[in-house]
Structure formats: C-alpha cells, structure tokens
Amino acid sequence: MGKGVRTSIRVLIVALTLLAALYALGVVAFPHHLASDDGYGDRYDGVVVRGDYAGVVRIEYADGAVWEGPLAKGRFDGKGRYRSPEGWTFTGEFRNGAAHGPGMFELPDGTSYSFNIIETTERSR
Amino acid sequence: MGRSFGQITEAHSAGAGGLKWLNSLRALGVILVLVYHFFPSFLPGGFIGVDVFFVVSGYLITSLLVREFERSGRLRLFDFFRRRWLRLFPAIAAMLLVSLPLSLLIPSDFRTDIARQAAASLSWSTNYYEIFTGQSYEARLLPHLFIHTWTLSVEMHYYLFWGAVAAVVLFAASRVRRRGGASACSDPRAAGGNRAAARVALLPMAVVFAAVSVACMRSVAARASDPSAAYMSTLSHIFPLMIGSAFGCLYGFSPLISYGRLFVKKNGAAARVFRPVSLAAAAAGVAAIVFLSFGFSFRDPRVYEYGILAVSLITAALLCLARMWQDLSPRREPGVTDYLGLRSYSIYLLHWPVMIVVGRLAGRLGASPDASSLWCAALGIPATFIAAELSYRWVEQPFRARRGPAYAAYAAYAPGVAVKGAGAGKRLWNVIPVCVAAALIAVSLNAVATAPRLSDIESGLRYGAMSLDVSNLKGLYSDVGSAASTASAASAADGSMEKRASKDAGASPREGGVATPGEGGGNG
Numbered sequence: 317m318g319k320g321v322r323t324s325i326r327v328l329i330v331a332l333t334l335l336a337a338l339y340a341l342g343v344v345a346f347p348h349h350l351a352s353d354d355g356y357g358d359r360y361d362g363v364v365v366r367g368d369y370a371g372v373v374r375i376e377y378a379d380g381a382v383w384e385g386p387l388a389k390g391r392f393d394g395k396g397r398y399r400s401p402e403g404w405t406f407t408g409e410f411r412n413g414a415a416h417g418p419g420m421f422e423l424p425d426g427t428s429y430s431f432n433i434i435e436t437t438e439r440s441r
Numbered sequence: 442m443g444r445s446f447g448q449i450t451e452a453h454s455a456g457a458g459g460l461k462w463l464n465s466l467r468a469l470g471v472i473l474v475l476v477y478h479f480f481p482s483f484l485p486g487g488f489i490g491v492d493v494f495f496v497v498s499g500y501l502i503t504s505l506l507v508r509e510f511e512r513s514g515r516l517r518l519f520d521f522f523r524r525r526w527l528r529l530f531p532a533i534a535a536m537l538l539v540s541l542p543l544s545l546l547i548p549s550d551f552r553t554d555i556a557r558q559a560a561a562s563l564s565w566s567t568n569y570y571e572i573f574t575g576q577s578y579e580a581r582l583l584p585h586l587f588i589h590t591w592t593l594s595v596e597m598h599y600y601l602f603w604g605a606v607a608a609v610v611l612f613a614a615s616r617v618r619r620r621g622g623a624s625a626c627s628d629p630r631a632a633g634g635n636r637a638a639a640r641v642a643l644l645p646m647a648v649v650f651a652a653v654s655v656a657c658m659r660s661v662a663a664r665a666s667d668p669s670a671a672y673m674s675t676l677s678h679i680f681p682l683m684i685g686s687a688f689g690c691l692y693g694f695s696p697l698i699s700y701g702r703l704f705v706k707k708n709g710a711a712a713r714v715f716r717p718v719s720l721a722a723a724a725a726g727v728a729a730i731v732f733l734s735f736g737f738s739f740r741d742p743r744v745y746e747y748g749i750l751a752v753s754l755i756t757a758a759l760l761c762l763a764r765m766w767q768d769l770s771p772r773r774e775p776g777v778t779d780y781l782g783l784r785s786y787s788i789y790l791l792h793w794p795v796m797i798v799v800g801r802l803a804g805r806l807g808a809s810p811d812a813s814s815l816w817c818a819a820l821g822i823p824a825t826f827i828a829a830e831l832s833y834r835w836v837e838q839p840f841r842a843r844r845g846p847a848y849a850a851y852a853a854y855a856p857g858v859a860v861k862g863a864g865a866g867k868r869l870w871n872v873i874p875v876c877v878a879a880a881l882i883a884v885s886l887n888a889v890a891t892a893p894r895l896s897d898i899e900s901g902l903r904y905g906a907m908s909l910d911v912s913n914l915k916g917l918y919s920d921v922g923s924a925a926s927t928a929s930a931a932s933a934a935d936g937s938m939e940k941r942a943s944k945d946a947g948a949s950p951r952e953g954g955v956a957t958p959g960e961g962g963g964n965g
Contacts, residue, residue, distance in 0.1 A: 331563045340561035340570045348894070354904035381911065392910045406914055413910040414919055428609070429921050 462763035464782025486737025499685025614639030662745035
C-alpha cells in the first residue's frame, strides 16, 4: 500500500474516464439482448448493437412462420432458415433480403430441392 | 507544498486575502442562468451567465498556474490535473446520485439513453455527446437531464489543453533564461524576472487561441441553422476561458501592480477620483451584461458574431476592477453574493435536473402551462438551493478541505492522503453516509438499467424482414414448385428434379434475371 496503489488508482480513473467517454460518444457500444414485438404481431428475439440486430435473430411471425438467422438493416442476410406456416422450410443464404447462392427447400413430405440462385431482381408491383 | 497551494486556492476563491469580488461575479453568472432556465421568456439571453463563469474560471486557473510557477519554478502538471478533477468530479457524482433516483418520478422517456448521458457527464464529453446525438440546446419537450454538464466538459478540456500548454511554455521559458543568465538559485531577482517573462509568454498564446476560437464560433454558427453545435463545441466556445486566461497572466505582474497602486493608494488624489469612477464602471458593466441577457436569445446570430465576445470582455474588465478594489476596499463583499458565489457550482449542477423533475410533476398536477411554470419556479428554486447547500456542505467543501466522510471514503483508497479530524470515534458517523450513498447508488443503477435505450427508440430499431423478404421467399417457393411440376412425373429421381429445378431457377446468364417474385412459375 502506498505510492504504487495511488498511481494505479489514478491510472484506473483515467482509463475508466476514457472508456466512459468512448461509450458516451458511441465509439464503444455494448450489445444487449432484446425480445420485442414489431407492432404487427411478429416477435423478434436477438442481440442489438447500435440500433440494429446483430448475430442470429429468431423471428416468430404472427402467421406461425419462424425465421432463424442474421438480419442486416432488418432484411434477411447471411445463412438462415425460414419455416413457413404450411410446413415447408427454406435453408439458404440471403443477401439484402433475397435468397442468394446455394439454398434448399424441404417439403413436409420429405422431398427437397436445392439450387443456386445467382441473381434476383425485384419488381415493384 | 501541496497544502500551501490548497491554501492559495482557498484564499483565492473564499476571499480571505484572495480576490474578493470573484464570488459576486459567480453569483451574477448563476443568477442569469437560473432565471434563464426557470423563466426563459423573461430573460431569453440569460445563457450568457455561463460565459461569465468561463472568464472567471480562466482567470483563476491561469493565475494559479502562474503563481505556482513563480513560487516553485516549476509546474506540476499531473498534480494540477488531479486537483482540478477532485474539484469537479465529486459534485457531479453527487448530482447524478440525486438526479437519477428523482428521475424515477417522471415518465421513463426522460431517461432515454440515460446511461450514455451519465457516462458523458462523468467523462467530460457531454458537449460532444449532445452534438453528435443532434440534441438542440434549447430542446424543451424532452430535455436531456444532464445536458447542462456541457460547460464542465468545456472546462475540463480547457484544463487539459491549457495546463499542458502552460507547462510546456513555462518550462521552455525557464530553460531558456537559465541557459542565458545566472542560475535560478543564485540570483532570486533574476529568477523573478525570468518567471515574469515566462508568464508574459503565455499571454500572446492565450490571445491567439481566443482569436482562433472566436473565428471558429462565428464561422460555424453562421453556416448552421441551429447554433447548438457552435455553442457547445469546445473549440468554438473556449475563448471566454482564454480571455480570462489572458488576464490571469497579468496577475501579480509587478509593473502593472505598481501602476495600479497609483490609482488605489488610499488617500491619494487619484484614488478619490478612482473610487466613484470605478464603482460607476462596475455598475455599468453589470448593467450591460444584464441588458444583453434581456436583449439576446439563443438563435440570435448577433450572439455568436460578437455577443458572447462582448460579455467575455466586459467580465474581464469587471475582473480587473475587482483586482484593483482588492487593495482599495477593506470591506468584505456582500454576504448574499458571497453565499451565492461559493455555492454557484452546486447550484448550477443541481438546478437543471431538479427543474425538469419539478416542472414535470407540477404539470402533471394539472396546472395550466403558465401556472405550472410558476409552480416549477416556486418549488424548484428553493429545492435547488436546499440541495445545493447540502452538496456544498457535504461534498464540495470536504473535498477541498480534505475532511468529512465523503473525502474519508476517497482517502481510504488513496493512503498517504491525510484526512483531518478522522479518528476511531468518528467511524460510526461515517457509516450513515456510506449507507445513504450505497442506497443512492443502488437506486441510480436501477434507474439506468430500466431506462429505454436510444438505439431502440430514437434511431428506430429496424423491423424489416416482415413482408417483402417473406413474400420473396414464397415466390421463390412457388417458382421452384411449378418448375418441379413441369418436369416429368413425381416419380422421377430427386436428382434429376433437382438438376432441373436448379437449371430453371438458376437460369440467369442467358435470361438476365431469375427468381422474380410475384411471377409464379413464369420463369421456366
């Protein structure tokens, strides 16, 4: 106890102050788990950082469908699985909300279709 | 050495042999800010009280730096930082521990992102936090509970910056003179001159920094519709502190003192003229500041072009008068302004969250908007003063005089620091404040933990994968399904169905596009 303790406390105070400043300014962000409703009866469950879901999100839709996979800006992104209310399941990769790359449909009767999407264009109605 | 500087600090601000009228200036500043916040339509320009504080602070800090250097020949920079931190931090922590529990009385919306706001207050980054999150200084619908700590952020940035600059300049100047002439130890008079010269080297730097800062404020405020960024940013708002610093450099400067003494020699002819003239000048200065606070408003561009600069220069002139009066008048300053000035820091820290809570509660009691602002002031101002008195007595003063339970708690972790009046018999008394503090900390942490987060509300958590992506997928499914059914019978091997499905679904190179949602089976 003595000078060494004093110095290390001062270093700790400076380090904590710096960390607090970085946190306040948004440079450092702490992810937190959030389970919430989007207002349409769909339940989102995942980890949130800086206003967006990060990592794997589980969505339970009002119609009974389930999504498990990453989101980017609220769209399907990365490798995920969607199970429809009719019972078929799609597992595949997504980019910006649309299937992209290898993917597979699995029907309730056991048949499966796999394919490779190269490009998707969206049409507005 | 440390204790004697503590005494200098005390004397300087408490008025016992130090600069007496500083507290009156601080009182002026705090009154302007209080009236501005509680009665904004009455005194729309009262925010300039903050700049009165800044000039006084710049003056005080620089004169302290200069005096330390003069007496010991060196500037202990980290000791300076430590003293500044100890001066500012405990009261802010106390304010948080009071405000956070109070905020549980009002809707949780007021606590949105409070974790980051509290972190900003404790880390001197409130001004940039508020600028980056786009909060206008004048937002009144859902004001941030700790936005007023932006001034402390600017102050701490000033301490860090100016302390470092002064350390370098003073060190360099002392080295230069020592090389050139007699060593500092052998000739005290040469040493005094050398230090005075070093001090004067700081003055042009203060002026230059002030000028750069003024230019920065004018250009930023001119280009933006909301002047909050120019107002709260350190670079553009440091010039009142720099103006005070420039005058602080002159403190104790012997030629100036002898010249000034001509005016204030008590029974001299010059003094007889000087007294009423200086009184009139002081009254005019104060009146000018008050007049400006009636005439200005936050969005008035004149404030940023020359308004704040004018207030700073007037305050600096009042400081000079105060310095001259110190030799002239043996009387102490009036008790009221002394009282207000000493507690100005606590009053400033506590009035804003107290005002928000009391104002919201008063509004909730069903009072009309005009009546509720009167109720807010009638309840909030006394509440502020009571809380400020407690903060001053139990937090601020003990840390400065190095006694009391709050300081003892700090000293327990910093052995070697003496605590006055500490003894075995006092330990029981120390338990009560520890329990109170622990309770406040617990409630405050709860207030933070249950607060809505900015990221979830104000930036709009994005729920998107709802309709469009799902319908994309369903369209893809029906594409694949129909492609599979146009193939030969269901009994065909899975492998060939897969191949065909992929061919159809993936037939992009030639057709330039594939799974187009909304077109059931159209692609194949």
